[in-house]
Amino acid sequence: MKSLIKLGVKPVDSLINERNDKRWTVMDKLFLGLTPGQYLGQALRNPFNWILGLIFAVGIPLILYRFVFGLGAITHASNDYPWGLFLGFGLFVMVPLSASGFMLGTTVEIFGRHDFHPIERLALLNGLLGYFFAVIYLMVDLGQPWRLPYPMFWSFGPAAVLFLVAWHVATYLSVQIAEVSVAFFEWMDWLGGKRFIRRITIGLTVSGIILSTLHQGALGALFNYAPGKVHPLWYSASFQWIHFFVSAIPAGLYMVIVVSTIIKKTMAWRCDDGFLDSLDRCTLGLAKGASMGLITYLVIKFIGVAHDNEWAYLATGWGAWFLFEMAVGVLLPLVLFAYAIRHQIASLARWGAAFTVFGIVLNRLNTALITFNWKLYQEIPHIFEFIVAVTVFAIYITTYRFILYRLPILYSWKEQPQEALAPEAVKVAPVRTTVSPANAVYRKID
Amino acid sequence: MSGISRRKFLAASVAVGAATTLGGTKKALAAGSFSGYPDGMGVLVDLTRCIGCRSCEAACNKEQKLPDPNLPFDDMSVFDQTFHHGTQKRRTDESAYTVVNRYTPEGSDPIYRKVQCNHCAEPACLSSCSVNAYTKTKEGAVIYNGSVCVGCRNCMIACPFNVPAYSYSSAFGAVVKKCIFYHETRLKDGLPPACVEICPQEALTFGKRKDLLKIGHQRIQTHPGRYIDRIYGEKELGGTHWMYLSPIPVEEVGFDPRPGNEPIISHVKDFLGVVPMVLAIWPALFTGFHLLAKNQEGHEDHEHEIEQQHDEEGGQQ
Numbered sequence: 029m030k031s032l033i034k035l036g037v038k039p040v041d042s043l044i045n046e047r048n049d050k051r052w053t054v055m056d057k058l059f060l061g062l063t064p065g066q067y068l069g070q071a072l073r074n075p076f077n078w079i080l081g082l083i084f085a086v087g088i089p090l091i092l093y094r095f096v097f098g099l100g101a102i103t104h105a106s107n108d109y110p111w112g113l114f115l116g117f118g119l120f121v122m123v124p125l126s127a128s129g130f131m132l133g134t135t136v137e138i139f140g141r142h143d144f145h146p147i148e149r150l151a152l153l154n155g156l157l158g159y160f161f162a163v164i165y166l167m168v169d170l171g172q173p174w175r176l177p178y179p180m181f182w183s184f185g186p187a188a189v190l191f192l193v194a195w196h197v198a199t200y201l202s203v204q205i206a207e208v209s210v211a212f213f214e215w216m217d218w219l220g221g222k223r224f225i226r227r228i229t230i231g232l233t234v235s236g237i238i239l240s241t242l243h244q245g246a247l248g249a250l251f252n253y254a255p256g257k258v259h260p261l262w263y264s265a266s267f268q269w270i271h272f273f274v275s276a277i278p279a280g281l282y283m284v285i286v287v288s289t290i291i292k293k294t295m296a297w298r299c300d301d302g303f304l305d306s307l308d309r310c311t312l313g314l315a316k317g318a319s320m321g322l323i324t325y326l327v328i329k330f331i332g333v334a335h336d337n338e339w340a341y342l343a344t345g346w347g348a349w350f351l352f353e354m355a356v357g358v359l360l361p362l363v364l365f366a367y368a369i370r371h372q373i374a375s376l377a378r379w380g381a382a383f384t385v386f387g388i389v390l391n392r393l394n395t396a397l398i399t400f401n402w403k404l405y406q407e408i409p410h411i412f413e414f415i416v417a418v419t420v421f422a423i424y425i426t427t428y429r430f431i432l433y434r435l436p437i438l439y440s441w442k443e444q445p446q447e448a449l450a451p452e453a454v455k456v457a458p459v460r461t462t463v464s465p466a467n468a469v470y471r472k473i474d
Numbered sequence: 475m476s477g478i479s480r481r482k483f484l485a486a487s488v489a490v491g492a493a494t495t496l497g498g499t500k501k502a503l504a505a506g507s508f509s510g511y512p513d514g515m516g517v518l519v520d521l522t523r524c525i526g527c528r529s530c531e532a533a534c535n536k537e538q539k540l541p542d543p544n545l546p547f548d549d550m551s552v553f554d555q556t557f558h559h560g561t562q563k564r565r566t567d568e569s570a571y572t573v574v575n576r577y578t579p580e581g582s583d584p585i586y587r588k589v590q591c592n593h594c595a596e597p598a599c600l601s602s603c604s605v606n607a608y609t610k611t612k613e614g615a616v617i618y619n620g621s622v623c624v625g626c627r628n629c630m631i632a633c634p635f636n637v638p639a640y641s642y643s644s645a646f647g648a649v650v651k652k653c654i655f656y657h658e659t660r661l662k663d664g665l666p667p668a669c670v671e672i673c674p675q676e677a678l679t680f681g682k683r684k685d686l687l688k689i690g691h692q693r694i695q696t697h698p699g700r701y702i703d704r705i706y707g708e709k710e711l712g713g714t715h716w717m718y719l720s721p722i723p724v725e726e727v728g729f730d731p732r733p734g735n736e737p738i739i740s741h742v743k744d745f746l747g748v749v750p751m752v753l754a755i756w757p758a759l760f761t762g763f764h765l766l767a768k769n770q771e772g773h774e775d776h777e778h779e780i781e782q783q784h785d786e787e788g789g790q791q
Contacts, residue, residue, distance in 0.1 A: 095645065096645055097645055098641075098642060098643050098644050098645040098648060099642050099648060100642030100643045103642070105640075105642035105643070107565060107566070107567055107630060107636070107638075107639045107640060108562075108565070108636060110627035110628075110630035110631055110640060111627060111631060134760070137764070138760055138763050138764045138767065139763065139764075139767050140764075140767040140768060169626075170624055170625045170626060171623065171624065171625015171626075171627075171640065171641075171644075171648030171649060172623070172624055172625045172646075172647075172648060172649070175605075175622070175623075175624040175625070176624065178605045178622055178624050179604040179605050179624070182605070182622065183605040183606050183607070183622040184605070184606055185603045185604045185605050185606035185607075187601060187739075187746065188601065188602055188603055188604045188606075188628070189602070189604075189742060189745065189746070190602065190603075190604035190626060190628050191604035191605075192749060193604075194604055230761065230764055233760075234756070234757055234760045234761055234764075237756055237760050238752060238753060238756040238757065241752050241756065242749060242752055242753070245745065245748070246745070249742060249745035249746075250628070250631070252741040252742045252744075252745060253598060253601075253602045253628070253631055253632035253738055253741070253742060254631050254632060254634075255734075255738070255741050256634055256730055256733060257631070265741060266744065268745075269745045269748070403730075404558075404561065404562060405558040405559065405561045405562060407558070
């Protein structure tokens with residue numbers, strides 16, 4: 029893509045093609061304004077696509093294999109570890125890393141911190157896709173995926189935590205689709221839909237907070253069903269749901285930093301100046317805000333240990349593993365953030381974010397898989413299970429990239445190319461012509 | 475956001491709050507304390523009597539029409555089988571709803587223990603099921619309806635005895651599998667399960683749970699040297715309908731010695747109680763934060779509104 033831009037090709041970012049003053053067609057938009065030949069050429073030149081292709085070539089047949097021959101064909105079919113990687117990683121890891129949507133929604137829409145607006149859409153998209161793919165993982169894992177809507181419409185078990193998770197994830201997915209649809213409406217030039225969503229933004233955001241509090245917590249509470257199976261250091265009789273909820277806050281926010289870092293390195297052509305110029309500021313701002321959540325998490329983790337009087341476990345091998353998780357996933361990033369924020373070093377904050385994300389991934393895997401059945405035995409998932417988990421993740425990345433390339437997430441959508449405007453109009457152009465939120469406002473303020 | 479739509483939003487949130495609070499009350503009732511069905515049936519397993527003949531396994535296999543096992547039921551080499559680097563003995567699975575394991579404590583004869591669903595008074599599987607597939611019947615059985623099972627396997631996570639298994643080999647009908655105490659075919663008519671009927675040693679005693687407890691305590695009293703003073707399942711995890719008399723501490727026959735007397739549902743009640751509170755409080759709390767932030771001096775929200783006006787103008791063009 030970079031080489032094409034050097035040649036003067038400009039990816040679609042507006043309603044009207046400035047070359048011929050005609051509206052871009054949907055096909056043009058899908059091909060980013062390139063000719064099909066150019067598009068295919070850039071896709072083939074990207075080595076990452078070859079890696080994805082390789083993963084799909086191996087993984088997609090395995091997924092089909094699973095649906096024809098049953099879950100036992102690609103897993104150890106363990107009755108002691110009923111939840112393997114698809115839920116241990118796919119559900120329990122993807123969901124906290126997707127808490128970004130509701131957190132930035134709250135920051136921008138509820139607390140009115142519009143200085144985080146440039147990154148809000150990315151956070152919302154990150155949330156939506158994370159949840160969507162958590163559901164995809166679930167579909168791969170469920171015995172009868174076509175019965176997924178049963179808890180909603182067919183057979184109710186309202187006293188079960190999973191009933192709550194099912195309802196809340198389903199409702200929250202709809203909320204997130206509505207939130208992200210704004211970008212889609214702009215892209216399709218359906219401004220009526222966009223205005224409608226604008227009007228209900230606060231409602232959507234508040235429902236997002238409610239649903240997120242409950243299902244992030246509920247994922248933790250699911251382990252309250254297995255008090256004797258999860259190792260005591262990862263299990264808290266009273267605080268399990270709070271541990272999961274509180275850790276989801278920094279998890280989601282730092283995930284946005286990690287994703288935006290990858291975008292900056294690999295997809296800068298798609299970002300507009302408003303996004304790129306404010307990225308360091310947003311990164312440090314998010315790092316600062318989220319570090320409050322992270323330090324709270326550290327404190328309540330140790331309150332959990334104290335409350336159940338589990339200090340003795342810290343001296344065991346499991347204790348060392350627990351301390352490693354806390355040191356690398358929580359304490360080290362806190363130190364990095366403190367230094368980064370004091371000296372305004374965004375790149376250091378990005379490292380901190382990466383460590384935190386690692387720490388949360390490890391925490392969820394520890395709770396759901398590694399320390400689960402600590403009194404019985406440890407199980408290493410089947411190689412096919414790994415491959416399928418990686419394949420679904422690769423589909424997630426592909427979808428993520430597909431949307432970022434097209435929808436105005438990283439750039440603001442222009443209803444008219446600026447050249448078409450009279451010179452005096454250009455001065456106020458950011459406010460008048462930019463549909464996408466804050467960039468315009470902030471360019472003006474800056 | 476205009477005044478009217480905000481009012482509408484608040485009204486809607488009150489309605490949602492009220493609806494969910496009512497929904498929450500039902501949950502609280504469902505999670506209330508439950509003392510068990512007084513006339514529920516159960517089985518008392520006396521480990522001192524079991525000789526490890528595996529005829530109960532065979533009877534179960536036959537009557538439940540389960541697939542033939544790899545080794546015949548009179549092959550005693552299965553007792554030497556271990557799994558996962560020698561740490562685990564046999565367990566129930568989709569083709570065996572009951573198994574007998576051998577334990578050899580130092581300096582004594584081997585002890586055999588039969589494993590099957592213990593039919594808890596307040597079953598963890600039931601309380602974890604999001605589609606309400608499980609039922610605790612007044613006759614004492616914990617049964618399930620496979621036709622609504624989604625295959626999430628939460629019940630397997632929840633079961634403190636690791637009993638429910640899953641039909642991993644099935645692609646289109648994968649559901650949970652476990653002992654159902656022959657509820658439809660025998661228990662309803664007051665008949666004992668096939669495993670009890672066939673036991674040549676009378677190691678399994680079928681009867682009302684309350685009577686079995688009396689029998690158990692009587693045996694312990696009459697033969698103080700033979701048993702430890704504990705009926706496993708009398709109080710554990712809220713009480714079970716299958717209970718065990720053991721000559722040696724229960725951890726030596728593979729039980730968790732201290733599973734607690736609370737049923738599993740009590741560990742989840744705290745969280746279930748939080749749910750209606752969050753649903754009721756959060757809408758007002760966060761809308762309130764928004765209103766506070768909006769009226770704050772120097773807040774840029776008016777910029778937002780200007781921008782929104784431009785959008786609307788833009789849309790009308």
